[in-house]
Amino acid sequence: MPSMAQGGLNSSVQNNKPNPKSPTASLFSIRQKIAQHRKSLPIASVEKRLIEEVQKNDILIIVGETGSGKTTQLPQFLYNAGFCQEGKMVGITQPRRIAAVTVAKRVAEECDVELGQRVGYSIRFDDTTSTSTRLKYMTDGLLLREALLDPHLSRYSVIIVDEAHERTVHTDVLLALLKKVQRARLKPVGENGPQQNSVLRGCQGRKISPLKLIIMSASLDARVFSEYFGGAKAVHVEGRQHPVDILYTAHPESDYIDAALVTIFQIHLEEKVGDILVFLTGQDEIESVERLVQERLQHLPEDKRKLLPLTIFSALPSEQQMQAFAPAPTGFRKVILATNIAETSITIPGIRYVIDPGFVKARSYNPSKGMESLDVVPASKAQTLQRSGRAGREGPGKCFRLYPEREFEKLEDSTKPEIKRCNLSNVILQLKALGIDDIIGFDFIDKPSRGSIVKALEELRLLGALTDECKLENPVGYQMSRLPLDPVYSRALILANQMNCLEEMLITVAVLTVESIFYDPREKREEARASRNHFASVEGDHLTYLSVYRESDEFLEKRKVAGSENKIDKIMKKWCKDNFVNSRSLKHARDTYRQIREHVEQMGFTVSSCGNDMLEFRRCLAASFFLKAAQRQLDGTYRALESGEIVHIHPTSVLFRSKPECVIFNELMQTSKKYIKNLTIIDPLWLTELAPHHYKSAEPV
DNA sequence: GAGCACTGC
Numbered sequence: 001m002p003s004m005a006q007g008g009l010n011s012s013v014q015n016n017k018p019n020p021k022s023p024t025a026s027l028f029s030i031r032q033k034i035a036q037h038r039k040s041l042p043i044a045s046v047e048k049r050l051i052e053e054v055q056k057n058d059i060l061i062i063v064g065e066t067g068s069g070k071t072t073q074l075p076q077f078l079y080n081a082g083f084c085q086e087g088k089m090v091g092i093t094q095p096r097r098i099a100a101v102t103v104a105k106r107v108a109e110e111c112d113v114e115l116g117q118r119v120g121y122s123i124r125f126d127d128t129t130s131t132s133t134r135l136k137y138m139t140d141g142l143l144l145r146e147a148l149l150d151p152h153l154s155r156y157s158v159i160i161v162d163e164a165h166e167r168t169v170h171t172d173v174l175l176a177l178l179k180k181v182q183r184a185r186l187k188p189v190g191e192n193g194p195q196q197n198s199v200l201r202g203c204q205g206r207k208i209s210p211l212k213l214i215i216m217s218a219s220l221d222a223r224v225f226s227e228y229f230g231g232a233k234a235v236h237v238e239g240r241q242h243p244v245d246i247l248y249t250a251h252p253e254s255d256y257i258d259a260a261l262v263t264i265f266q267i268h269l270e271e272k273v274g275d276i277l278v279f280l281t282g283q284d285e286i287e288s289v290e291r292l293v294q295e296r297l298q299h300l301p302e303d304k305r306k307l308l309p310l311t312i313f314s315a316l317p318s319e320q321q322m323q324a325f326a327p328a329p330t331g332f333r334k335v336i337l338a339t340n341i342a343e344t345s346i347t348i349p350g351i352r353y354v355i356d357p358g359f360v361k362a363r364s365y366n367p368s369k370g371m372e373s374l375d376v377v378p379a380s381k382a383q384t385l386q387r388s389g390r391a392g393r394e395g396p397g398k399c400f401r402l403y404p405e406r407e408f409e410k411l412e413d414s415t416k417p418e419i420k421r422c423n424l425s426n427v428i429l430q431l432k433a434l435g436i437d438d439i440i441g442f443d444f445i446d447k448p449s450r451g452s453i454v455k456a457l458e459e460l461r462l463l464g465a466l467t468d469e470c471k472l473e474n475p476v477g478y479q480m481s482r483l484p485l486d487p488v489y490s491r492a493l494i495l496a497n498q499m500n501c502l503e504e505m506l507i508t509v510a511v512l513t514v515e516s517i518f519y520d521p522r523e524k525r526e527e528a529r530a531s532r533n534h535f536a537s538v539e540g541d542h543l544t545y546l547s548v549y550r551e552s553d554e555f556l557e558k559r560k561v562a563g564s565e566n567k568i569d570k571i572m573k574k575w576c577k578d579n580f581v582n583s584r585s586l587k588h589a590r591d592t593y594r595q596i597r598e599h600v601e602q603m604g605f606t607v608s609s610c611g612n613d614m615l616e617f618r619r620c621l622a623a624s625f626f627l628k629a630a631q632r633q634l635d636g637t638y639r640a641l642e643s644g645e646i647v648h649i650h651p652t653s654v655l656f657r658s659k660p661e662c663v664i665f666n667e668l669m670q671t672s673k674k675y676i677k678n679l680t681i682i683d684p685l686w687l688t689e690l691a692p693h694h695y696k697s698a699e700p701v
Numbered sequence: 702g703a704g705c706a707c708t709g710c
Binding site: 096123149166281515 | 702704708709710
């Protein structure tokens with residue numbers, strides 16, 4: 001029996017379709033199989049003990065390795081033990097949408113209930129829960145949003161935070177919040193005193209039951225969580241994985257790409273059947289290794305050429321991603337060249353061999369320059385462990401680490417928590433909205449640097465979300481915290497409302513929140529560029545995005561099909577393909593547009609358009625994004641006004657060749673150079689006119 | 702002349 005689909009796309013039980021000839025018999029056997037499978041999981045034997053521990057302890061840390069069954073089974077144990085009485089729910093959070101969905105489906109099946117009844121999931125844009133839902137799987141970000149509306153999370157008797165070891169920003173903030181909520185719910189009503197903040201408010205005059213917290217982690221190190229929760233009890237649940245042989249090189253490899261290639265062919269020619277998974281750092285590397293594999297295959301005798309290289313990374317359109325899942329033709333061995341996406345987000349069946357060069361591309365943030373960077377850095381021990389585990393899902397496997405064992409010992413235990421390497425403005429705005437005012441003194445698991453906090457506070461103040469005393473500004477700060485957007489985009493919507501171009505800004509912001517709306521395949525670069533030119537505005541990327549979105553809308557209007565979501569998707573996909581637009585991104589932008597439009601309408605804004613007056617819209621962009629402006633230098637490079645950095649226009653910008661004098665931009669990121677992305681041409685005088693609190697002199701720099 | 706991975710009632 002394959003191990004559980006954790007974020008995987010396939011569930012073993014779903015594949016067992018009932019036999020139409022004898023539905024009762026096969027349904028019975030499916031139920032039997034499910035029961036057998038559940039009983040065989042390592043966690044099944046400790047059900048009684050786990051429930052006792054939950055009853056005894058308000059906080060419990062569960063360390064469970066892959067395949068223990070903790071994510072699917074523990075919520076069912078809790079349900080059976082009566083934790084969902086009186087309408088209370090058990091909430092289970094996941095860092096990823098796909099995991100919330102697949103696990104909920106699986107558990108509904110195991111409970112033999114319809115999804116959305118006793119068992120359901122809720123993620124952004126897709127909520128299957130109902131009033132009868134008792135086991136609710138969701139993303140951690142969504143629970144954070146829920147806390148803004150119900151600060152005591154009063155509908156939950158137990159909250160399970162799964163995959164806590166990944167230490168995403170959402171998980172870290174959620175854990176801090178849950179710690180506070182739990183204390184608030186323990187205190188008798190009215191004893192919180194007059195100084196209470198809003199996390200503690202709201203339970204006046206009403207009885208609220210205690211909240212149980214369960215932190216689940218696959219970490220080697222549960223101490224961090226245990227210490228954070230005041231020495232909370234940690235229990236270990238055995239995993240169930242097939243053994244994976246770890247092999248190291250004798251000497252350091254100077255060229256890990258070449259070492260990976262050599263290893264691929266060594267496995268292909270010498271090892272037994274089974275597919276190969278290679279972890280590389282990015283699209284470029286993946287595509288060049290793909291070419292090199294193809295080339296070297298040509299040098300092999302005909303009968304040894306049955307090796308099929310496939311690629312997978314997040315920017316790849318879904319259809320092409322799916323190719324990695326299809327079984328190889330008979331006699332062929334697949335070699336999957338993947339980024340980190342294959343570490344946790346997707347599970348490809350059939351992998352027996354993993355090649356791990358030991359590197360990862362990671363984002364980091366420099367608060368003083370307001371600049372992000374993407375650097376190739378050594379992976380952590382936890383990551384390399386996760387990677388090798390990918391070889392042991394279906395049978396014994398092998399993992400080839402392309403460095404000596406002594407190098408492994410030097411790796412960091414775990415990846416630096418994301419909260420220590422990202423822009424904090426959104427996190428801080430959320431905390432402020434939850435009534436937490438002392439950010440510097442806030443009880444983070446890992447405290448971000450003081451500089452990073454100060455920078456974010458300053459940004460929020462400049463955006464008008466905070467007062468000079470760093471209190472939430474009324475009403476702007478509250479409005480901004482309610483929108484599921486970066487604070488700077490929320491601010492843009494509020495300004496656009498005042499400047500009568502809210503319709504345009506809603507679309508623009510929706511597109512800016514997605515990862516690249518254009519699809520730009522290397523092999524059809526000329527065609528893709530021609531298509532981009534068709535949409536391009538000489539005034540910049542924002543106006544270009546506006547016309548892409550509007551044209552897709554018009555196309556849909558013209559084709560006015562009666563209703564069905566599926567049909568709309570199909571038509572949009574075709575349009576996207578013809579126009580080199582990434583359909584996943586466009587769909588996401590359309591969903592976001594709908595959601596944020598609803599939000600601003602609820603705030604009482606009227607969505608009005610500036611029609612053809614793009615000047616007014618660009619002025620609004622300047623007023624919104626004044627913190628990120630750049631001016632051309634004599635030598636043709638640009639200087640970012642805020643940080644003074646010398647920057648370059650990113651080649652994907654429609655302004656790449658036009659070299660305007662002054663622009664605002666949304667993103668400053670260092671990769672091979674310091675690039676600015678998503679730009680619009682502005683008149684530099686607008687900055688002093690529209691953001692006088694920031695640009696005091698008449699001539700910016 | 703170039704894009705690690707996630708996420709938000």
